[in-house]
Amino acid sequence: MLDKDKIILMTRMASYEATEGKKMIPIAGYFRSDYVGFNIIKSAVSVTLAFIVIVSVYLVCNADKFISEFYEANFMDVVSRFINIYGFVLIIYILVSYIVYSFKYTAARKSVRIYQKALKKLISMYGR
Amino acid sequence: MDNLISIRDRIKEVYSGYATYIDAFFRFVLALIVYVMVNNSVGHMEALKSPVLITLLALLNAVLPANAIIIFAAILTVLHLYAYSLLCAGVVVVLFVLLFLLYFRFSPKDSLTVVLTPLAFAMHVPYAVPICAGLSGSPYSCVSVACGAVAYYVVNYVNMSGADIEIEDVEMVASTLRNLINGIIGNKNMHLVIYAFMATTLVVYVIRRSKINYSWIIAIFSGAVFDLLFILVGSAVMHTSVSVLALFTGTLFALPIALILMFFVFMVDYSRTEYLQFEDEEYYYYVKAVPKISSGGFEQEERNFRR
Numbered sequence: 001m002l003d004k005d006k007i008i009l010m011t012r013m014a015s016y017e018a019t020e021g022k023k024m025i026p027i028a029g030y031f032r033s034d035y036v037g038f039n040i041i042k043s044a045v046s047v048t049l050a051f052i053v054i055v056s057v058y059l060v061c062n063a064d065k066f067i068s069e070f071y072e073a074n075f076m077d078v079v080s081r082f083i084n085i086y087g088f089v090l091i092i093y094i095l096v097s098y099i100v101y102s103f104k105y106t107a108a109r110k111s112v113r114i115y116q117k118a119l120k121k122l123i124s125m126y127g128r
Numbered sequence: 129m130d131n132l133i134s135i136r137d138r139i140k141e142v143y144s145g146y147a148t149y150i151d152a153f154f155r156f157v158l159a160l161i162v163y164v165m166v167n168n169s170v171g172h173m174e175a176l177k178s179p180v181l182i183t184l185l186a187l188l189n190a191v192l193p194a195n196a197i198i199i200f201a202a203i204l205t206v207l208h209l210y211a212y213s214l215l216c217a218g219v220v221v222v223l224f225v226l227l228f229l230l231y232f233r234f235s236p237k238d239s240l241t242v243v244l245t246p247l248a249f250a251m252h253v254p255y256a257v258p259i260c261a262g263l264s265g266s267p268y269s270c271v272s273v274a275c276g277a278v279a280y281y282v283v284n285y286v287n288m289s290g291a292d293i294e295i296e297d298v299e300m301v302a303s304t305l306r307n308l309i310n311g312i313i314g315n316k317n318m319h320l321v322i323y324a325f326m327a328t329t330l331v332v333y334v335i336r337r338s339k340i341n342y343s344w345i346i347a348i349f350s351g352a353v354f355d356l357l358f359i360l361v362g363s364a365v366m367h368t369s370v371s372v373l374a375l376f377t378g379t380l381f382a383l384p385i386a387l388i389l390m391f392f393v394f395m396v397d398y399s400r401t402e403y404l405q406f407e408d409e410e411y412y413y414y415v416k417a418v419p420k421i422s423s424g425g426f427e428q429e430e431r432n433f434r435r
Binding site: 002006010011014015018046047049050053054057060061062063064065 | 222225226229230233301302303305306309402404405406408411413415417
């Protein structure tokens with residue numbers, strides 16, 4: 001026998017799974033610390049790549065200067081300056097990604113909670 | 129007004145029935161416009177300018193996700209610039225890689241804004257962008273608008289730079305590249321427009337979200353006025369040359385665009401017919417879920433569990 005309420009509920013849940021839930025359900029499957037930590041590592045990697053790109057463009061731009069001053073230049077100075085800037089940018093990015101991904105995680109949990117409630121209701125429908 | 133509302137409801141009705149095809153059609157049209165604009169503004173490689181190729185690419189976009197437009201547009205731009213000068217193409221590739229690494233990872237949803245911003249610049253209605261972004265987006269949208277503006281100005285600058293010289297030695301490469309990068313970073317107009325657009329997006333967003341009557345309309349008008357004043361005052365302070373006439377006409381054109389968008393796009397919940405499949409232990413279900421048309425307007429924006 002077809003149960004109309006059950007079909008409506010299942011349809012709504014299937015529709016959620018196909019749209020918003022597609023992104024949200026996997027996120028809510030993580031622990032908060034795992035999700036946020038993993039994404040911070042990903043941002044750190046992309047900041048590092050971006051920094052390498054910027055530094056290489058800078059080096060190519062100033063290639064003539066570097067070649068002419070090759071013997072006089074104090075490399076430790078230049079390198080430590082780069083490392084300082086890199087550390088600063090990295091810290092800012094880590095903070096930003098901590099905030100962004102914490103918000104995303106909270107939003108996903110909130111969105112999935114309603115779905116889980118519907119799931120419970122469905123289970124109780126089977127029970128009766 | 130009643131007429132307009134009935135037209136809008138009719139559009140909504142048609143859309144909810146044929147959303148899949150209409151979305152695909154819009155992706156095709158948007159892709160076509162973007163590629164034609166890229167070809168017009170940086171068309172150096174003749175092979176890429178063939179209408180057949182562009183149409184085929186746009187058709188491909190009809191079935192791919194919307195973000196594919198960005199990737200194709202970026203590749204087209206780089207190829208065109210490569211035909212112009214290797215150095216210019218290099219600079220633009222670096223820019224795209226940086227934008228991807230530093231920003232898109234965070235908000236891939238907003239990436240369409242980044243394509244629409246240069247498009248609006250090319251169509252001489254850039255001032256509509258921050259208003260629409262503030263209306264439709266989140267506070268992060270201001271960064272997307274800024275990225276789009278940066279992409280436009282850099283591609284434009286590199287394209288006009290005349291850096292298409294024969295490159296003979298390292299010193300030449302270094303000095304040309306240095307000039308290019310200094311020109312890009314020192315472009316005061318770009319700085320001014322970026323600040324103005326970011327601030328306008330935030331202003332529009334904050335007013336739109338505030339709990340006052342007619343907040344959307346107030347947001348549009350105050351955003352336009354704010355943008356205008358910001359650029360006028362900014363150009364006086366930063367000593368840049370801004371065409372006042374273009375600024376006024378651009379803002380005047382931005383208003384109707386924002387109003388039309390508000391009326392047809394943002395004020396309606398374009399819910400669509402969905403085709404779903406699921407099963408329990410007794411049946412397989414193939415459900416066609418058709419949304420009920422209600423004229424609730426955009427108050428219903430916050431959805432509860434699936435409408």
